[in-house]
Structure formats: structure tokens, C-alpha cells
Amino acid sequence: MITLEVNGRSVVVDVDPGTPLLWVLRENLQLMGTKYGCGAAQCGSCTVHVDGNAVRSCVLPVSAAAGKKVTTIEGLTEPSGAALKQAWIELDVPQCGYCQTGQIMSAAILLRQKRQPSDADIDACMGGNVCRCATYVRIRGAIHRAAALARGGAR
Amino acid sequence: MRRTLDRRVLLVASLAAAFALAQCRAAGPDPAAQARSAAAWATVYEVLQHPRCVNCHPAGDVPLVGEHREVHPQNVQSGGNGMGLFAMACPTCHRDENTPGRHMPPGAPRWHMPPRNTPLVFEGRGARELARQLADPSQNGNLSPQQLLEHVKSDPLVLWGWNPGEGRAPVPVPHRTFVAAFQDWVEGGCRVPE
Numbered sequence A: 001m002i003t004l005e006v007n008g009r010s011v012v013v014d015v016d017p018g019t020p021l022l023w024v025l026r027e028n029l030q031l032m033g034t035k036y037g038c039g040a041a042q043c044g045s046c047t048v049h050v051d052g053n054a055v056r057s058c059v060l061p062v063s064a065a066a067g068k069k070v071t072t073i074e075g076l077t078e079p080s081g082a083a084l085k086q087a088w089i090e091l092d093v094p095q096c097g098y099c100q101t102g103q104i105m106s107a108a109i110l111l112r113q114k115r116q117p118s119d120a121d122i123d124a125c126m127g128g129n130v131c132r133c134a135t136y137v138r139i140r141g142a143i144h145r146a147a148a149l150a151r152g153g154a155r
Numbered sequence B: 001m002r003r004t005l006d007r008r009v010l011l012v013a014s015l016a017a018a019f020a021l022a023q024c025r026a027a028g029p030d031p032a033a034q035a036r037s038a039a040a041w042a043t044v045y046e047v048l049q050h051p052r053c054v055n056c057h058p059a060g061d062v063p064l065v066g067e068h069r070e071v072h073p074q075n076v077q078s079g080g081n082g083m084g085l086f087a088m089a090c091p092t093c094h095r096d097e098n099t100p101g102r103h104m105p106p107g108a109p110r111w112h113m114p115p116r117n118t119p120l121v122f123e124g125r126g127a128r129e130l131a132r133q134l135a136d137p138s139q140n141g142n143l144s145p146q147q148l149l150e151h152v153k154s155d156p157l158v159l160w161g162w163n164p165g166e167g168r169a170p171v172p173v174p175h176r177t178f179v180a181a182f183q184d185w186v187e188g189g190c191r192v193p194e
Helices: A021-028 A079-090 A100-113 A119-126 A136-151 B002-026 B031-048 B127-135 B145-154 B156-162 B175-187
Strands: A002-006 A009-013 A047-050 A053-056 A069-071
Touching (some): A021 A047, A053 A100
Parallel strands (some): A002 A069
């Protein structure tokens, strides 16, 4: 039995400790927003937060998250998260959409650390999130827009 | 008065640095030990030039990967403190242990690069240059020779070089041979080879 806190709720799961966190989120907890892409921490689509830091949940054994706070796209309620979701909709960012939850989870880390990120900051933060539809230009635009929304300056 | 104080602080700092260097170099007054120190450096240098060591001691801000020292994909950067940037901090993918399987992220506790202010570059450094750099506390992260020895003996990130996970070549020189050579190098006064 492994106990962890997912999106503010304490959960206990009966799984092999080596099970990737991603599978626990999707299979055991039915949180389908986090996606499986490569299974090797190469594409970023499985990105979630553990104790406030980005992790690739496809390579993180659930035992490494025991007792920690896990946040998935479903629980991204911080103000910058809401701004990101709004900006993503405004700029119509997704094409197929598969990678987008991972993109937003990474972008949320950036906005937490930089209220007004530069293009270089965005490149440095988002380089590990691959989008096969190549929506990168809209992603960059949406991050700038979300930063402005989070600062309260733009409507 | 402030300028005088600044000068005193500078003088004390300079003397301390010179003393540390002199201690390192004078630690092997015995000529035989000094000769052993200089000779041992070849083994130490061979290890430090292996991709398992060089890849996280690159000449720039970007770590390297693989046997051919290619630039780390995904635009990974050291981030100044050596821990990566934003959502691309090292622990985003690198855990405390290797992830099983080929092409999976390697791992060890506190996976990181040297910080930008003490980059401790191995890549492209000649044998003499690297020996001089490693012996100089102002360039080696302010470590004494004994602390350097402890680092190569027991730091999990160093030990990882001999347990790098599936699909990566370990350092071919055995770790105990490396430590013995490093000890000879230190005990003989951290000699810079001729």
C-alpha cells in the first residue's frame, strides 16, 4: 500500500512500488489528463508536479512519490494555472491536443518562477515538451499571454 | 578606512589561497612521492576524460550525453546553479538511481553539473591544464586535496561512472585503481606533470 496526496486528496493505492506514477494516475485513479507519450522521459507529455517540481511521471516509480503532493492537470488550480488554461483557449493552441497537458504543466513551473518570461526562458523551460503538431509558436504566444493574465495586466 | 579594510580582507584572502595551494604542492616533500604523484596523474586524467565524467563537466552551460559527447537534447541548460532551469531541472527526469532499460535516464543522488561560477571544466582540458585546475581551490569549488580525495572515493555521482546503467560504458579504469592513483597524486603534492 502506498499513500500519496493527489490534487489535494489523500489516496492509498495497492500497486507494485515500481509501477510508474503515470499508470497509477491513469489506471488506478482514473485521472486521464496526463498522457503516455514515449515512456522514457523524452517527450514531456506525462509531466506532473511532485512537491511543486516538474517530473516525468512515466519514469517515476510511485514509491518515489509516496507521502508527497502530486498535482496533475486536473488539479492545477493555482492562479497561473487558470491563466494558462484561459490563454490556451484564447489562442486556440492545441491541434491534436495529446501533448498539451504536459505543455501546460511545464509552463506552470515557468510562470511560478518568472512573472514575465522572455522567449529564452520559454525555450529553456519548454525544450523537453515535444509537440508533433508543431504548435510551438502558439504555445509560446499563450505563455506570454498567460503571464500577462496572471499579472493582471491584460484582459 | 573602508578601502584599508578592503585591502586587508583582500590580503588575507590572497594569503589563504596561496597557503592552500602551497600546502597542496608542499604535501609531498619526498621526491619519490612527488614522482609518484606526477606519474599517477596519467591514470586520474584518463578517468576524468572519460565521457561518464566529461559529459557533466563540459566547456559550456549545456551538459553532454552519450559516448560521443553530444549536446544534451531538449535544450537542457545548467541554469547557473548547475541544477537546470524551470521545468527542465535535472530531477525532472534524473532520479536517485538509474531508470532500468536502454535509452532511459541515468540517475544518482543530487544529479547536477558544477555551478557556473566554478565550472570545473574537463572537456578539452590538457593533462597539465586539468591538474593545475583541480589543485587550485579557487577553481575546484574550494576543496582541499583531502576533500577532493573523499569526493572521488565516495560521492555517489562519481561512483555512478562505474554503474552508469544499461547502454552506457562504465569508466574502464577500476574505481579502486582510480582512487589509489588519486591518493598518490594528492599525497605527492598534487603535482602537475611535466
